[in-house]
Amino acid sequence: MLAACLYPALIETDAISSDAKERAKFLLSNFSTPMGAYTSNSKGHMTIRKEIAKFIEKRDGVEANPNNIYMCSGASEAVRMAFKMLARNFK
Numbered sequence: 001m002l003a004a005c006l007y008p009a010l011i012e013t014d015a016i017s018s019d020a021k022e023r024a025k026f027l028l029s030n031f032s033t034p035m036g037a038y039t040s041n042s043k044g045h046m047t048i049r050k051e052i053a054k055f056i057e058k059r060d061g062v063e064a065n066p067n068n069i070y071m072c073s074g075a076s077e078a079v080r081m082a083f084k085m086l087a088r089n090f091k
Contacts, residue, residue, distance in 0.1 A: 001027075044071025 004010040004024035011021050030047040043049065046066060053064035072078040 043067075043069065 001016065001020040001023045004016055004020060005027055008024070008028060010016055011024055016024075027047065031045065048071065049066035049069040052069050052071075053066040056062070056064035070078070070081065072081065
């Protein structure tokens, strides 16, 4: 799916599953900038954060606000960011 977002011509081949093609089409239709381009939104792309919020709501049965979701490249980065935010609040 990520490969198809980076190289949309894959959508027209049999190299990826139909599910991956549909997901790639959905993401590409909701992105105004190319995949991987800097968008100045440090939380992550809103379309993806909305999908994450829907997943959390379905899985946990609680309301999830996409504005409270921050996407990171890994757990270590997320923990580091959380500690920085907490430390700033104690000034």
